[in-house]
Amino acid sequence: MTTIMPKRRKDKVDELAKAAGTSLTAQAFKRMRRSPVAITGAVIVALFLLMAIFAPLLTPKDPYFRYPELFTIKTPNFIPGSMPGFLFGSDEFGRDFFSRVLVASQQTLLVGVLATLIGLSIGMVIGGLAGAFGGWVDTVLMRLVDVMLSVPSLLLAISIAALAAQPSQWTVIIAVSIVTVPIFARLLRGAMLAQRSSDHVLAATAVGIRRRTIVLRHMLPNSMGPVLVQATLTLATAILEAAALSFLGLGDPDTDRAEWGLMLANAQRYLEVRPELAFYPAIAIIIVALGFTLLGESMREALDPKNRR
Amino acid sequence: MLRFVVRRLLQAIPTLFILSILVFAWLRALPGGPAGAMLGDKATPEKIADLNRTLGLDQPIFVQYFKFLGRVLTGDFGSSLVSNQAVLDEIGFALPATIELSLTALLLAVGFGIPLGYLAARYHGRLVDNSVVIGTLVGVAVPVFFLGYLLKLWFAGEGLGWFPPSGRQTTGIDATEVTGFATLDGLLTGEFDAFGDALWHLVLPGVALATIPAAVIVRITRASVLDVVNEDFVRTAESKGLGRQTVRRRHVLRNALLPVTTTIGLQTGLLLGGAVLTERVFNWRGIGYLLAEGIERRDYPRLQALILLGAVVYVLVNLLVDIAYGIIDPRVRAR
Amino acid sequence: MALLEVRDLSVVFQRKGEKPFTAVDGVSFDVDPGQTVGLVGESGCGKSVTSLAIMGLLPRRGNRVGGTATFEGTNLLSLSDNQMRERRGRDLGMVFQDPLSSLNPVISIGLQVTEVLQRHRGMKGDAAKRKAAELLDKVGIPDPTRRLSEYPHQLSGGMRQRALIAIALACAPRLLIADEPTTALDVTIQAQILSLLKELVTDTGTALVMITHDLGVVAGLCDEVNVLYGGKIVERAERHALFNHARHPYTHGLLGSIPRLDAPKGEKLVPIKGSVSDNIPWDNGCAFAPRCPNAIDDCRQTMPVLETDGPGQLRCHNPVELADAVREGAR
Numbered sequence: 017m018t019t020i021m022p023k024r025r026k027d028k029v030d031e032l033a034k035a036a037g038t039s040l041t042a043q044a045f046k047r048m049r050r051s052p053v054a055i056t057g058a059v060i061v062a063l064f065l066l067m068a069i070f071a072p073l074l075t076p077k078d079p080y081f082r083y084p085e086l087f088t089i090k091t092p093n094f095i096p097g098s099m100p101g102f103l104f105g106s107d108e109f110g111r112d113f114f115s116r117v118l119v120a121s122q123q124t125l126l127v128g129v130l131a132t133l134i135g136l137s138i139g140m141v142i143g144g145l146a147g148a149f150g151g152w153v154d155t156v157l158m159r160l161v162d163v164m165l166s167v168p169s170l171l172l173a174i175s176i177a178a179l180a181a182q183p184s185q186w187t188v189i190i191a192v193s194i195v196t197v198p199i200f201a202r203l204l205r206g207a208m209l210a211q212r213s214s215d216h217v218l219a220a221t222a223v224g225i226r227r228r229t230i231v232l233r234h235m236l237p238n239s240m241g242p243v244l245v246q247a248t249l250t251l252a253t254a255i256l257e258a259a260a261l262s263f264l265g266l267g268d269p270d271t272d273r274a275e276w277g278l279m280l281a282n283a284q285r286y287l288e289v290r291p292e293l294a295f296y297p298a299i300a301i302i303i304v305a306l307g308f309t310l311l312g313e314s315m316r317e318a319l320d321p322k323n324r325r
Numbered sequence: 326m327l328r329f330v331v332r333r334l335l336q337a338i339p340t341l342f343i344l345s346i347l348v349f350a351w352l353r354a355l356p357g358g359p360a361g362a363m364l365g366d367k368a369t370p371e372k373i374a375d376l377n378r379t380l381g382l383d384q385p386i387f388v389q390y391f392k393f394l395g396r397v398l399t400g401d402f403g404s405s406l407v408s409n410q411a412v413l414d415e416i417g418f419a420l421p422a423t424i425e426l427s428l429t430a431l432l433l434a435v436g437f438g439i440p441l442g443y444l445a446a447r448y449h450g451r452l453v454d455n456s457v458v459i460g461t462l463v464g465v466a467v468p469v470f471f472l473g474y475l476l477k478l479w480f481a482g483e484g485l486g487w488f489p490p491s492g493r494q495t496t497g498i499d500a501t502e503v504t505g506f507a508t509l510d511g512l513l514t515g516e517f518d519a520f521g522d523a524l525w526h527l528v529l530p531g532v533a534l535a536t537i538p539a540a541v542i543v544r545i546t547r548a549s550v551l552d553v554v555n556e557d558f559v560r561t562a563e564s565k566g567l568g569r570q571t572v573r574r575r576h577v578l579r580n581a582l583l584p585v586t587t588t589i590g591l592q593t594g595l596l597l598g599g600a601v602l603t604e605r606v607f608n609w610r611g612i613g614y615l616l617a618e619g620i621e622r623r624d625y626p627r628l629q630a631l632i633l634l635g636a637v638v639y640v641l642v643n644l645l646v647d648i649a650y651g652i653i654d655p656r657v658r659a660r
Numbered sequence: 661m662a663l664l665e666v667r668d669l670s671v672v673f674q675r676k677g678e679k680p681f682t683a684v685d686g687v688s689f690d691v692d693p694g695q696t697v698g699l700v701g702e703s704g705c706g707k708s709v710t711s712l713a714i715m716g717l718l719p720r721r722g723n724r725v726g727g728t729a730t731f732e733g734t735n736l737l738s739l740s741d742n743q744m745r746e747r748r749g750r751d752l753g754m755v756f757q758d759p760l761s762s763l764n765p766v767i768s769i770g771l772q773v774t775e776v777l778q779r780h781r782g783m784k785g786d787a788a789k790r791k792a793a794e795l796l797d798k799v800g801i802p803d804p805t806r807r808l809s810e811y812p813h814q815l816s817g818g819m820r821q822r823a824l825i826a827i828a829l830a831c832a833p834r835l836l837i838a839d840e841p842t843t844a845l846d847v848t849i850q851a852q853i854l855s856l857l858k859e860l861v862t863d864t865g866t867a868l869v870m871i872t873h874d875l876g877v878v879a880g881l882c883d884e885v886n887v888l889y890g891g892k893i894v895e896r897a898e899r900h901a902l903f904n905h906a907r908h909p910y911t912h913g914l915l916g917s918i919p920r921l922d923a924p925k926g927e928k929l930v931p932i933k934g935s936v937s938d939n940i941p942w943d944n945g946c947a948f949a950p951r952c953p954n955a956i957d958d959c960r961q962t963m964p965v966l967e968t969d970g971p972g973q974l975r976c977h978n979p980v981e982l983a984d985a986v987r988e989g990a991r
Contacts, residue, residue, distance in 0.1 A: 163343045170598025171635045256468055263470050265621045298471045305466035557761040563717055565776040566748030576764055654766055655811040
């Protein structure tokens with residue numbers, strides 16, 4: 017029965033929704049451009065992305081090749097440090113550590129982005145359904161989410177990762193992503209419930225727009241702000257959690273794979289011999305996690321209605 | 326108040342019930358099924374079928390579930406594949422170590438977190454505030470286990486040598502065990518050298534474990550104080566001409582600490598996770614150590630018990646926090 | 661001598677990286693002992709800021725306060741923070757707009773009353789509680805002893821505002837400032853609170869500064885009325901004079917936009933055009949000029965000054981003619 021409504025009124029409602037949503041985002045973006053915190057975060061994230069994209073071109077040596085000149089002089093208690101041609105020296109297998117740190121940015125980005133995206137998608141489906149339908153759907157889904165939240169996050173990740181017969185990068189990604197599902201679900205549900213009683217959604221309902229249209233065109237887009245903020249922050253925690261899982265022996269056992277968390281975890285064994293093996297990946301993780309956190313926090317602050325002037 | 330407590334207790338039951346189903350399902354989803362998981366490397370199809378019969382795994386699924394629930398409720402988690410001990414005994418033995426470490430970390434986190442957060446809010450926008458905020462952002466970006474190693478590297482052993490690098494007690498120190506809590510035992514028996522030694526061992530792992538919760542508590546306290554100082558009732562308090570200290574303590578802090586209380590409850594989850602990592606770094610023989618070892622050796626009966634235990638503890642702690650919240654906030658009680 | 665003499669009070673807000681904003685601009689008025697004075701205007705006219713400046717309750721940073729506010733011979737604005745804390749609650753009391761958010765939600769009503777008694781009267785324990793119950797009784801809260809142990813959320817809106825009045829009057833201050841005390845309340849409750857305030861100030865001889873946007877409140881309560889616009893007083897008059905022949909077009913407009921039961925059938929309400937955001941700065945003329953039906957060229961060029969006008973004072977180049985005003989008033 018949507019034809020009853022004249023086109024003009026439909027546009028009007030859309031405009032209302034836009035005024036509540038997009039102009040807000042635009043304002044937030046404007047505020048962020050002035051914030052030094054946001055700029056620092058954005059620069060770190062941009063550099064990290066560039067590094068990951070161009071890593072294969074930047075590496076001076078083959079990151080996977082075990083160099084005999086590094087390997088032959090290796091004795092059980094000695095891993096060569098910086099030397100001509102090998103800026104960060106060797107790792108425990110005689111590979112060029114500098115090239116490995118560079119190329120590891122790709123896998124770390126992959127783990128962070130995939131874990132976040134999977135968690136985000138599942139969480140949004142759950143939260144979106146709960147927020148759109150309400151009633152018993154909401155009750156059942158949110159009870160499930162509560163149970164997931166009732167298990168401490170690392171414990172949940174461990175129990176999921178332990179289910180795999182053979183640990184791999186994928187078990188890490190999936191374990192980390194499941195942990196973020198309840199967070200996204202709750203967030204989107206909360207934002208949508210808040211939208212449901214907002215003026216422009218009431219206006220849309222009053223002029224007889226179908227519920228599906230209201231949800232998809234009005235409630236969902238306007239609820240995306242906090243979800244986006246959480247996704248940015250989750251990129252940081254996902255990388256950290258993946259490192260923790262690797263440290264507990266649930267990471268990828270493939271010694272060729274270069275990923276900062278994995279490298280950091282493996283380096284613990286050689287800490288007394290060559291602490292740099294842990295330091296470089298650790299510093300890389302800290303900087304990247306900090307970058308995503310700074311960006312996420314400044315987004316949150318910019319979107320916060322309390323800070324609007 | 327009593328009605329509020331009872332209601333919250335009843336609300337926790339469905340969560341724990343669903344949780345038990347999930348853990349049961351988890352056990353069924355293990356590679357090779359529960360039997361395969363229990364037999365580990367020694368599994369052959371015949372042995373698995375044999376064990377399945379002994380374990381009653383050929384019975385209908387809901388019968389299995391209720392049997393599982395019955396065992397769990399009586400504390401029977403089977404025996405560890407690593408030590409052959411009953412899992413419950415293992416846990417009972419390791420629990421004091423973890424509680425001692427977690428409480429230390431929690432005390433440190435709260436003890437530093439709330440004052441720092443308050444300080445940052447009071448000097449909002451100034452150097453103190455900015456340094457504290459940047460400190461907390463860096464604090465949450467450092468992997469816990471790496472921080473543990475850093476502390477060890479700098480302050481223990483070959484570094485400054487101020488603190489012991491691992492363990493809960495110096496070997497050779499003559500400590501009588503009463504409760505299993507090393508510090509408490511030292512006090513109870515009057516062996517103050519043992520008490521001091523235990524305390525000394527707690528410093529580095531305690532600090533490592535406290536970092537992230539402290540950072541979170543700082544930020545929540547700061548944000549909350551900033552909210553509260555702009556509240557109308559603070560202006561009313563000022564209009565009464567109350568002393569600065571009274572306004573701060575009675576009107577600002579008391580209200581600002583409400584959200585902080587909830588956060589502290591949520592931090593216990595982080596603490597349990599962090600304890601797993603910290604205990605491994607500092608060779609601290611607690612629950613986390615059991616868990617890490619259990620993962621490495623694929624000791625599923627032990628893992629199952631630990632996951633369930635972790636969740637139950639987390640639910641109970643948050644229940645306690647809710648009740649505490651009800652005590653400080655009269656509005657919650659009324660609902 | 662007046663109880664409170666405000667002279668040339670100005671408040672300028674200055675936030676980092678923004679233009680300074682003058683919220684109160686050279687405001688002067690007197691309050692005599694036992695007198696009730698109204699500060700009237702739309703939101704943003706500077707009436708609340710004036711009261712907060714007198715009470716020393718403006719935020720510590722981001723503003724400059726000029727002029728004097730002399731209370732019993734002491735300039736309040738020159739006092740230190742600690743000296744001001746001695747005065748607030750004892751000599752000067754204040755009641756705020758929203759009674760729910762103005763009471764601390766996690767502290768019992770009792771403590772919120774007794775803490776001010778303890779601070780300024782040194783009363784403790786049972787003595788303080790008895791006095792608090794007495795105060796609650798005086799503001800018309802039934803069963804006061806039981807209410808002492810209750811929390812703000814357990815009280816109704818009117819009861820909360822009564823409790824706030826009890827707190828403000830606990831130490832029998834000589835001056836009470838009430839900032840829109842009835843705005844957040846139901847209409848029926850509004851009248852009760854107003855008559856309570858009137859009764860209390862008459863009984864105790866407390867002077868009252870009533871801050872409101874509602875001319876109805878002024879009509880029932882105030883001896884003298886100051887109308888503020890854009891941070892300046894534009895008209896000052898005795899209550900009856902103001903209602904019978906308002907001279908400033910803004911005051912006139914405020915009166916014209918109130919529905920009246922005794923108005924002839926078919927008469928239209930006359931709203932004031934535009935909003936406060938249409939203001940021009942005072943140094944370019946009259947801030948009200950863009951919205952003023954009486955504006956002449958002069959209004960956009962020179963700033964009008966506050967001049968004696970009959971029994972009152974007026975800041976206007978082209979006021980409403982007395983004859984018109986009388987005719988309007990007589991209708």
